[in-house]
Amino acid sequence: MAIPPPPGPQQPDGPFPPPYPQGPHQGPYQGPYQAPYEASGPYQVWGQGYSPYNRPAPVNGLAIAALVLGVLCFLPAVGLVLGIVALAQIRKRGERGKGLAVGGMVMSSLGIALFALALATGGARDFWDGFKDGAGDSAGTAFTLKKGDCFDAPGGSLEGLAYDVDKVPCAGRHDAEVFADFKMSGGSYPGDSKVVDAADSKCYALQDAYAMDAWAVPDNVDVYYFTPTRDSWSGGDRSITCMFGNTDEKSGLKGSLRKDDFTLNAHQFAYLQAAVVLNEAMDSAPEKGYVEDDLPGHKEWATRVSVALDDQARLLRGHGWFPAAEKPIAVLVDDIEASRKEWTKAAAAEDADTFYAHYEKGLKLIDPRRTVTARKVLGLATTPPSSDGGGGNQGDGGDGTGAEV
Structure with missing residues (x-):
């Protein structure tokens, strides 16, 4: 059966008018039209598109993402773009999250400004260097050492x-x-x-x-x-x-063992640089120590030593020495040039005996002990090493196969 609606502001209290006539034979119309209210209780009828529980509009997802990127300073440019897009979607769809989008845009703008400042001041490079150092530590490098430490x-x-x-x-x-x-x-x-x-x-x-x-x-x-x-x-x-x-x-x-262009004066460096030329040539001696076992190899070696001695003399003559060093260096240059002649003859030797004869004369002329005077004037060490190496180290004087100016 039809149940009349409850009294409301549009309807007076009291007896309700009869329902709308169901046909022409029911009698005259006696009141305003009232549609029958079919319901099981006094609940309000809601129109299409509304919820009886009043659900709020959803929050825009891009606004949330913009805020997260802004707070974390992660990809700030992306956070700024997402915030702008989120505001447009919120206006169009009626969604919530305007405050989130604006907050994300502000934080992202600050992140962009800080990143630009870091690039201008070199802070970004320092951060990356620190990151690489940290990555190196985690990869198993427990410490970092550099030359001179x-x-x-x-x-x-x-x-x-x-x-x-x-x-x-x-x-x-x-x-x-x-x-x-x-x-x-x-x-x-x-x-x-x-x-x-x-x-x-x-x-x-x-x-x-x-x-x-x-x-x-x-x-x-x-x-x-x-x-x-x-x-x-x-x-x-x-x-x-x-x-x-x-x-x-x-x-x-x-004490430090460093003796290079970082610690030496110009004269000391020039002297030792010339010595390196000879030492490298002396280092290239054949593996077979006896001339009889490899005469061709020793003759080639003698040629390299002869060329090195010529270069060494040229380097020493070309440097402008201070007065006290001029005479000792000039004496060394004379010995070097005389030694070069003997090594050149050794390189042309037809047999081992001839090679030995010129080799021994040439070697005596560049004996390390003949350099002590010049070294003392230059302020370098004056005691030859007592090692018995094979002639490769500078100043070796143990077995006669090492030499320096």
């Missing part, structure tokens, strides 16, 4: 695995001094032996560029190096660090 190793040992070192001033007692570093290349780990071979070969070749005056290097000092492990290699570590250390771990080193 001195340090103490845990336990005083320069052998075995090293996880950390303590940098200390070179003037005091220390375990080691770094003289060079370089990086290996390659994808997969080449193996322990190849890494050690690369370190051994390169570090010994680089030592003379740092310690040009071999006479100033104590006899108990040798070359050591840090190399990557298999684990650190997989994390990107390719660095090899070359250093000087004492063969007696308890003694260590004191």
Whole structure:
């Protein structure tokens, strides 16, 4: 049956008019039209498009994203663009989130300004360098050493695995001094032996560029190096660090061994630079030590030494020495030129005996002890090393195969 609606402001209290007539024979119309209200209780009828629970409009997703990017300063330009798009969608769709979008735009604008300032002042580069250093640490590089650094190793040992070192001033007692570093290349780990071979070969070749005056290097000092492990290699570590250390771990080193253009004066550097020319040639001696076993190889070696002596004399003559050094250097140049003639004859020898005769005369003329006077005037070390190396090191005077001016 039809139930009349409850009284409302548009309808007076009291008896309700009868329902709308169902046909022409029901009698005359007695009141205003009231549509029958079919319901099970006194609930309001809602029109299409509305919810009886009054649900709020949804929040725009781009506005949320803009705020997040703005707060985190992550891709600030993207956060600014998302905020602008979000405002347009909010106006069009009637969504909420205008405050979020505006907040994201403001924060993103600040992020862009800070990024531009960092680029202008170099802050971005510093941040990236710091990030790379941190990445290197996480990849297994526990410390960073550069040329000229001195340090103490845990336990005083320069052998075995090293996880950390303590940098200390070179003037005091220390375990080691770094003289060079370089990086290996390659994808997969080449193996322990190849890494050690690369370190051994390169570090010994680089030592003379740092310690040009071999006479100033104590006899108990040798070359050591840090190399990557298999684990650190997989994390990107390719660095090899070359250093000087004492063969007696308890003694260590004191004072810097650095003697290069960074520490030497112009005259000292010119003298030692000329000495390097001869030492490199002397280093190229044949593997077979006896001339009888390889006369052609020794004759080629004598030719290289002759050329080096000529270059050495030219370098020494071409430098402008201070007055006290002019005479000692002139005496050395005369010895060098006389020695060059003997080495040239050795290079043309027809037999081993002839080679030996000229070789011995030439070698005596460039005996390291003949350079002490010039060294003293220049302020360089004056005590020849007592090592018995094979002639490659500057100033070696042990077995007659090493020489310098």
